[in-house]
Amino acid sequence: MQFMLLFSRQGKLRLQKWYVPLSDKERKKISRDLVQTILARKPKMCSFLEWRDLKIVYKRYASLYFCCAVEDQDNELITLEIIHRYVELLDKYFGSVCELDIIFNFEKAYFILDEFLLGGEAQETSKKNVLKAIEQADLLQEVCGLCPR
Amino acid sequence: MPAPIRLRELIRTIRTARTQAEEREMIQKECAAIRSSFREEDNTYRCRNVAKLLYMHMLGYPAHFGQLECLKLIASQKFTDKRIGYLGAMLLLDERQDVHLLMTNCIKNDLNHSTQYVQGLALCTLGCMGSSEMCRDLAGEVEKLLKTSNSYLRKKAALCAVHVIRKVPELMEMFLPATKNLLSEKNHGVLHTSVVLLTEMCERSPDMLLHFRKLVPQLVRILKNLIMSGYSPEHDVSGISDPFLQVRILRLLRILGRSDDDSSEAMNDILAQVATNTETSKNVGNAILYETVLTIMDIKSESGLRVLAINILGRFLLNNDKNIRYVALTSLLKTVQTDHNAVQRHRSTIVDCLKDLDVSIKRRAMELSFALVNGNNIRGMMKELLYFLDSCDPEFKADCASGVFLAAEKYAPSKRWHIDTIMRVLTTAGSYVRDDSVPNLIQLITNSVEMHAYTVQRLYKALLDDISQQPLVQVSSWCIGEYGDLLVSGQCEEEEPIQDEVLDVLEGLLVSNLSTPVTRGYSLTAIMKLSTRFSSVNRIKKVVSIYGSSIDVELQQRAVEYNALFKKYDHMRFNLDVLYDLVSLLFQANDLLDLLGGNDVMPVIQTTLPTKPASAGGELLDLLGDLSLSGRTTVNGLKIEFTFERANPNPNIAVITIHATNTTEADMTEFVFQAAVPKVSHDLSVTFV
Numbered sequence: 001m002q003f004m005l006l007f008s009r010q011g012k013l014r015l016q017k018w019y020v021p022l023s024d025k026e027r028k029k030i031s032r033d034l035v036q037t038i039l040a041r042k043p044k045m046c047s048f049l050e051w052r053d054l055k056i057v058y059k060r061y062a063s064l065y066f067c068c069a070v071e072d073q074d075n076e077l078i079t080l081e082i083i084h085r086y087v088e089l090l091d092k093y094f095g096s097v098c099e100l101d102i103i104f105n106f107e108k109a110y111f112i113l114d115e116f117l118l119g120g121e122a123q124e125t126s127k128k129n130v131l132k133a134i135e136q137a138d139l140l141q142e143v144c145g146l147c148p149r
Numbered sequence: 150m151p152a153p154i155r156l157r158e159l160i161r162t163i164r165t166a167r168t169q170a171e172e173r174e175m176i177q178k179e180c181a182a183i184r185s186s187f188r189e190e191d192n193t194y195r196c197r198n199v200a201k202l203l204y205m206h207m208l209g210y211p212a213h214f215g216q217l218e219c220l221k222l223i224a225s226q227k228f229t230d231k232r233i234g235y236l237g238a239m240l241l242l243d244e245r246q247d248v249h250l251l252m253t254n255c256i257k258n259d260l261n262h263s264t265q266y267v268q269g270l271a272l273c274t275l276g277c278m279g280s281s282e283m284c285r286d287l288a289g290e291v292e293k294l295l296k297t298s299n300s301y302l303r304k305k306a307a308l309c310a311v312h313v314i315r316k317v318p319e320l321m322e323m324f325l326p327a328t329k330n331l332l333s334e335k336n337h338g339v340l341h342t343s344v345v346l347l348t349e350m351c352e353r354s355p356d357m358l359l360h361f362r363k364l365v366p367q368l369v370r371i372l373k374n375l376i377m378s379g380y381s382p383e384h385d386v387s388g389i390s391d392p393f394l395q396v397r398i399l400r401l402l403r404i405l406g407r408s409d410d411d412s413s414e415a416m417n418d419i420l421a422q423v424a425t426n427t428e429t430s431k432n433v434g435n436a437i438l439y440e441t442v443l444t445i446m447d448i449k450s451e452s453g454l455r456v457l458a459i460n461i462l463g464r465f466l467l468n469n470d471k472n473i474r475y476v477a478l479t480s481l482l483k484t485v486q487t488d489h490n491a492v493q494r495h496r497s498t499i500v501d502c503l504k505d506l507d508v509s510i511k512r513r514a515m516e517l518s519f520a521l522v523n524g525n526n527i528r529g530m531m532k533e534l535l536y537f538l539d540s541c542d543p544e545f546k547a548d549c550a551s552g553v554f555l556a557a558e559k560y561a562p563s564k565r566w567h568i569d570t571i572m573r574v575l576t577t578a579g580s581y582v583r584d585d586s587v588p589n590l591i592q593l594i595t596n597s598v599e600m601h602a603y604t605v606q607r608l609y610k611a612l613l614d615d616i617s618q619q620p621l622v623q624v625s626s627w628c629i630g631e632y633g634d635l636l637v638s639g640q641c642e643e644e645e646p647i648q649d650e651v652l653d654v655l656e657g658l659l660v661s662n663l664s665t666p667v668t669r670g671y672s673l674t675a676i677m678k679l680s681t682r683f684s685s686v687n688r689i690k691k692v693v694s695i696y697g698s699s700i701d702v703e704l705q706q707r708a709v710e711y712n713a714l715f716k717k718y719d720h721m722r723f724n725l726d727v728l729y730d731l732v733s734l735l736f737q738a739n740d741l742l743d744l745l746g747g748n749d750v751m752p753v754i755q756t757t758l759p760t761k762p763a764s765a766g767g768e769l770l771d772l773l774g775d776l777s778l779s780g781r782t783t784v785n786g787l788k789i790e791f792t793f794e795r796a797n798p799n800p801n802i803a804v805i806t807i808h809a810t811n812t813t814e815a816d817m818t819e820f821v822f823q824a825a826v827p828k829v830s831h832d833l834s835v836t837f838v
Binding site: 013014015016018019021022023024028042044045046047048049050073075076077078080081082103104106107110111114115118119121122123124125126127128129133136137140141 | 156157160161164200203204207208209213228229232233236240243244245264266269272273276277278280301304305308309311312337338341342345383384386391392393394396400432433435436437439440443471472473474475476506507508509510
């Protein structure tokens with residue numbers, strides 16, 4: 001995976017995870033253009049498109065679009081499953097997640113993503129294990145904030 | 150100094166802004182506060198401030214002044230600080246700026262931290278955005294962690310190693326020992342990331358590929374266990390056990406089995422098993438089937454397995470889910486060359502996809518349809534494709550038209566069918582056909598001698614309906630000029646037009662706003678040609694002389710030349726045949742220059758009065774003795790000059806000399822010379838000099 005973007009129906013970015021080195025300016029341009037392209041698509045169209053030289057996989061969950069840019073050899077259908085898994089993780093963590101949760105707790109959304117994917121690939125395929133790790137890390141943050149050295 | 154406001158408080162406040170200007174004001178105010186807080190080196194609230202900065206950055210505001218603060222957070226001992234610090238680094242820093250290198254030491258320390266969650270943060274950051282320098286410095290640490298028994302860290306180290314290898318391929322070797330028993334792990338996270346690591350290594354190095362081929366039996370075993378094992382709640386997705394791992398293993402098997410018979414054979418059974426047993430009611434099952442099909446098609450599988458794979462794709466085409474249809478078409482497009490017959494069986498389903506609403510699906514269906522056209526199915530397929538051409542979006546029309554022409558050329562069952570098909574394309578998508586279609590079609594029509602009457606009649610009728618599509622108009626004009634005698638002579642089945650009607654149409658083209666200059670050229674030439682076929686010569690003379698003062702230089706030039714020919718005719722009193730031959734020759738030259746698309750076509754006629762009467766045998770050559778005809782044009786740097794002259798010593802031979810010169814500095818390749826025999830009763834032989 002090269003990057004993942006979460007954005008609202010109005011085109012506001014809620015999360016952006018980049019796995020390829022690009023400058024801030026380049027990222028902004030890509031985000032803006034891609035978001036416009038996807039928002040212009042009709043609901044009946046398929047979840048895949050070729051955009052510039054990238055393969056894009058996207059899916060809408062309620063008011064949020066989840067959009068990934070994957071490599072040529074990547075399986076588009078399993079990417080949909082990856083997106084779905086991430087949504088399930090957010091759902092379990094926040095308890096019936098909605099866009100507001102992601103807006104007000106964006107850093108948590110990142111932490112969860114970083115326990116699920118690393119360098120653009122899935123690091124853990126068990127839902128339980130991802131959530132457990134987040135739970136423990138949160139605990140570490142809450143309880144002492146200090147790390148035993 | 151009051152405590153900086155909390156993150157959620159800030160978010161709430163900013164969201165109350167009703168205008169962009171209001172929001173900007175709030176942001177600027179907060180940024181100023183954050184900046185002064187940073188200046189005071191406040192450790193307590195640094196984390197909170199950076200978090201707020203990251204939020205504002207996501208809204209699109211600049212946040213670069215927070216970069217160093219991220220580094221300070223990473224260096225802090227507090228886990229909270231590290232968490233936000235690393236997040237900030239991943240969002241605000243990129244490897245192009247040197248400041249990112251300051252992270253290296255912190256990451257190194259954190260990779261050796263006693264708390265695995267801190268180590269995890271470091272591995273994640275390195276694996277996400279580590280630059281080549283950082284990777285070089287820290288590869289050793291990653292390699293160490295790849296050998297740990299802690300599966301939480303091992304899985305992260307594997308993906309981090311993937312990133313290191315991508316950034317610094319030379320370091321791949323050092324990870325080889327650590328891969329030794331990766332696949333013996335029970336932990337799915339480690340298994341999955343290990344397979345990703347092995348895949349990366351095999352894709353990059355043929356040596357690695359050879360080395361890891363021996364893992365095929367083990368991979369097959371793991372895959373088998375996943376399929377045969379009972380319900381495992383931890384990894385279950387809609388009844389399938391760890392589809393992510395299954396897909397990655399299938400992909401690695403593909404790479405290992407490619408161009409290797411033994412490996413391919415070893416995985417044959419498991420592939421067949423997956424292909425037949427996987428539940429297809431949900432997307433997840435289809436994802437696995439899709440990967441299986443890709444693997445089967447890429448390795449050296451036996452034909453039975455290949456047919457099975459193509460049939461899966463055929464079933465995919467019938468799936469209600471358009472995503473599934475999309476991947477099916479994509480895959481079929483890849484295999485249509487190698488497994489043509491098998492794909493043919495699904496032709497009707499593919500053709501149905503032409504009617505799909507989704508643009509990407511339509512495009513793939515179109516490409517696939519053209520790939521499937523052959524001598525047996527040409528009639529049926531063309532019907533569907535022409536229907537598609539009629540109704541498709543403009544973005545498809547050019548490609549579709551080209552495809553139709555190519556297919557028609559290759560497989561036309563009859564000349565009449567061929568011409569009808571071309572007509573259909575010209576009338577439905579005439580404005581989208583490529584520029585070279587016009588000369589190609591004229592060539593085709595010329596060669597279909599028995600169809601001339603039919604063709605000119607149909608083209609004439611098409612012209613009556615619509616003069617807006619230039620390629621159609623150009624081809625029609627040319628045909629009418631060339632075969633106008635057939636058009637009015639009653640050879641056609643339907644009621645034939647009279648000469649004046651035909652001239653009306655051609656003159657209409659000359660004055661119409663819809664006609665381009667090129668089209669006008671075609672129609673003027675056509676009108677002129679008809680002066681040797683029709684009897685209304687006076688009318689034609691009038692038209693031609695009008696255009697002798699046309700604003701369009703090209704048109705003017707032609708008209709002036711043609712006028713000259715008329716004058717010649719008056720004085721010379723030749724029989725019509727000879728003039729006809731001469732004019733034909735000139736027009737062929739003109740047309741050829743037209744077809745070459747030259748912008749500065751300059752046919753030149755110098756005429757002098759003849760001093761001797763026409764003789765029996767070489768009237769044409771007598772003409773040539775008095776007229777010298779030449780033409781000159783330059784297209785894309787290729788300069789072409791024509792001259793017509795009488796041969797020496799044999800006066801019965803007319804010599805047409807063509808000089809082709811490359812006026813550019815680059816080499817020209819693929820120079821093709823084509824000569825069409827004009828409609829004169831002379832032989833044409835070609836000698837290259």
